[in-house]
Structure formats: C-alpha cells, structure tokens
Amino acid sequence: MTTTDNSGDVRLSGISKTYGSFTAVHPLDLTVPQGSFFALLGASGCGKTTTLRMIAGLEEPTLGTVHLGDQDVTHLPPYKRPVNTVFQSYALFPHLDIFENVAFGLRRRGIKSVKKQVEEMLELVQLGEQARKKPHQLSGGQQQRVAVARALINHPKVLLLDEPLGALDLKLRRQMQLELKRIQMEVGITFIHVTHDQEEAMTMADTVAVMNAGRVEQLGSPADLYENPQTTFVANFLGTSNLIEAEVDSTSGDDIVLKAGGGKLSLPSARCSAPAATGGKVLVGIRPEKISLTAAADAGEIPEGRNRITGRIVDSSFIGVSTQYVIDSPVCPEFEVYAQNIDRDARLVPGAEVVLHWNPAHTFGLDAAQDIDAGVETVEEEAA
Ligand SMILES: Nc1ncnc2c1ncn2[C@@H]1O[C@H](COP(=O)(O)OP(=O)(O)O)[C@@H](O)[C@H]1O
C-alpha cells in the first residue's frame, strides 16, 4: 500500500460487466478522488450495485481495470483490498452486543486490546451509550450506524455504501443522510454511495454520477447537474424540467433564437448541448422554480428581454412554502411552475389566463433526437 495522498483514489478504466449477451455495465471510466463523497445515482437495474461490487472485488470485470491509488487491484480478492462495504441489510450479528459487533474485524485479525478503538468508533457514530445492547434493541438508523462503525474500524481507504438507507422511513433517512455526511467529513476517507433517490444523492455527495442503462450519463456537482443537464434523462430524473420542442430561427451573438408555439425564445449558446443549425430542432428546458407567473391583464408590466409564453392555469396546489401550478400552453400541455409564497396574486387560480416568463440565462438546450420523457416514469415508479 502506498502512503501518498492519493491512496484513497478510486480509478476505473474501461470496466464493463456482461452476463451472457446482456451488458449490465458498459465500459466505464471514472475517477473518484481521495476523500470525496461520491454518489452513483440511477433507477433500479441501471448497474449501480454491479459497479460497486467490481470495486469491492465481489465481481470480476469482464473488461478493464480497477485502481486504488497507484495499486492495480483488479485481480485482488475482496479481503486484500482496503475497501469495506455497508449494505442496506445491516447484517449485524444478532447474538453479539453492539461493542462486539464493532470489535469483530479487529478480533478476527487477532488484535487483543480493542477497547479504545471500539469506544472511539462508537463515539464517532454517537452510540457510546448503547455498547452493551443487542442489535434488536436498537432502531433501524442506529443499527445502520453500527454497520458503518463496524466497517470503518478496519480503516479502509474507501467505504462503499449500497443503498444503506433504503430500509429506513423518510424522516430517519433524512437524519441519517446528514449523519453519514458528518461521519465522512470527520474520517476524511472516500465514500462511494449508491442510491436511486436523487434528493439523497444531491444532499450528500460532492460529485454525483447519474447512471442510466449501464452507462454514466453525466457527472458533476449536484448544482451543476441540476442547472446544466446535458440529456433529457438527467433533466427529468433530477427534479422536474419543462421541455419544449423548438426550431432554431437564428443565431445572434451569444444567443440562439428559437421558435416555439408561434412565439420566440432566447437561449444562451453556451447553455445548448446540441448542435443548433438554423431550421434544426432543439429541446428547450426550463426549471419550474425559475419561472414567474403574471396575470394576462398585467402582461404589459413584464420587463423587456425575458422569455415569455402564454397559457392557462389548469391546476394549482398550495404546499406552504410554494404553490405548484400546472399550465396549459401552446408549447407544452403540462407546464409546471413553482411560485414561492411571498405576495400571492388572488387572480392566479385554475382557469386564469397567464404569462409565464423567465430570464433567458436560465434556459438550457438539449439534443432533440432524445426521448423527451426519458427519466420521467422511472421517478414515478420509485416513488410508488
Ligand atoms: N449475476 C447476474 N446475472 C445476470 N444478470 C445480472 C446479475 N447481476 C445483475 N444482473 C443484471 O444487471 C443489471 C444491473 O444490476 P444491478 O447492478 O444490481 O443494478 P442496480 O444496483 O442499479 O439496481 C440488472 O438488469 C440485473 O438484473
């Protein structure tokens, strides 16, 4: 094992996994820097677990190599890799108390004086008081923290977490997300966290890789993925996007002017990930919270230079901090708009004629050859 700073880097070079004629993971290049909190995000079946198992050594790649730091570990068995895994099922030993569950890895290596290390670990996961309880006497969240302590006591360079919070209810999951984030910052080792929950990935990770059908579609910081999606799948899978089919009218300076539903929209060229030749098609995207709503009667008050679309409110849901509107417009039958509840206009009710308008800088452009609904159903399935 090297002692250089990069010993916790994980580098995947062209790794793939096929089962017969089925490709679970297409050749994948990925570098996870030492000390980062990295999330693999995607719907069930997209290849997350397979990727994780190849890093752990539980699955042999069909092609490609796995490096940890400078070491090629592709052909090392799992127990010789400085990696530990935490699964959704905590797999604690039911007959051992919490202390002995955490001590297990040390005892197996023949280490006799375990007390100090175990106590430190239990402190880290805030279970010092629970040391003499049995697993069944703890809540799900506490049991998962024991599983984390049990993995970390081996001083891995990399901790792999495969949907570790999947069995917890929503409120506990939220607490544990923050808790795991704190633990990662405290120990400073590389965490690779697998989840199908986009909010979870965005809350926890420095970098998120969005996987779809065995491929990484896009990789970036949560804010970058959200603000600058490069594919319809990413635009729809991370939050909600309004996508409009538009035709390129002209290019003027740094902006592309598009025709959609009889009107014109402006898109910064730098925010268009598709070729934009005049007459060609582009999908124009805008996030629901970037849009303002103005009653049609007041349309004259909307400042110059904003993208605008007319429509009629078909549905509105008041959810406290915001109101979510669905709007029927010539460019999109179900345009979504989220308005913060600051000064509510009593005229904005179903049936009202409105103008939707936004700063063109928030618009993004995508390749129109893609499925406009990619990533949409997947989110609904997971929520069901
Ligand atoms: N041992 C196996 N044999 C055949 N197919 C497999 C095997 N393991 C996984 N798969 C398939 O590979 C795909 C990816 O699986 P997996 O990595 O578990 O997805 P995820 O963790 O993202 O839900 C799935 O279609 C799954 O059915």
Ligand SMILES: [Mg+2]
């Ligand atoms: Mg899985």
